[in-house]
Amino acid sequence: MTRKRRRLYFVVLGLLAVGTAAALVLSALRQDIVFFFSPSEIVEAKVPTEGRRIRLGGLVEQGSVVKDGASVKFRVTDGAHVVPVVYAGLLPDLFREGQGVVTEGKLGKDGVFQAAEVLAKHDENYMPKEVADSLKKSGHWQDEKKVDKP
Numbered sequence: 001m002t003r004k005r006r007r008l009y010f011v012v013l014g015l016l017a018v019g020t021a022a023a024l025v026l027s028a029l030r031q032d033i034v035f036f037f038s039p040s041e042i043v044e045a046k047v048p049t050e051g052r053r054i055r056l057g058g059l060v061e062q063g064s065v066v067k068d069g070a071s072v073k074f075r076v077t078d079g080a081h082v083v084p085v086v087y088a089g090l091l092p093d094l095f096r097e098g099q100g101v102v103t104e105g106k107l108g109k110d111g112v113f114q115a116a117e118v119l120a121k122h123d124e125n126y127m128p129k130e131v132a133d134s135l136k137k138s139g140h141w142q143d144e145k146k147v148d149k150p
Contacts (some may be wrong), residue, residue: 001057034104038134042107043081056083056113057102057134065097076101076113078134092120101134 036055056076064075071088074097085103095118096100103115 016018020027025113028137037103038078038137039076039081040078042083042085042113051106053104053116055104056107056115057081057100059097060097060101062097065111083107083113084111085115087115087118089118091118095120099135 017044034053034055036057039056039058042056058076058078061075061082064073066073071086072091073086074086075082075084077136085105087105089102097122101120103113104117104119105113105115107113
């Protein structure tokens with residue numbers, strides 16, 4: 001075997017090893033990716049959500065929070081559509097009706113979102129970018145009006 005042929009074999013084996021490593025990393029990352037969707041995207045079935053872990057974000061609908069023992073039922077809206085959510089666990093202290101929320105979990109076949117985690121807006125100036133973009137797109141975004149001081 002010549003020196004050039006041996007070098008060619010090493011290069012081919014190196015490229016094959018790098019390609020295999022990249023494929024393994026990408027397949028592992030694909031399983032951990034969690035996509036964000038608004039209630040409108042879920043209700044209008046624009047996304048394949050069945051059996052996948054996703055994030056649902058919007059505003060907690062006024063008058064929709066019902067505590068049932070250890071679980072809590074509420075509805076998340078973007079102003080255009082509503083998705084019912086069931087969560088078993090402790091809610092964040094700042095969770096309340098009319099506030100921005102991001103839930104992570106799976107959408108059931110009955111259309112009820114089974115949340116495994118609930119994240120609430122942490123102060124009056126913050127809303128997750130995905131939720132704000134979704135509300136702006138639906139036309140329900142309300143900017144705080146700046147008050148001129150005399």
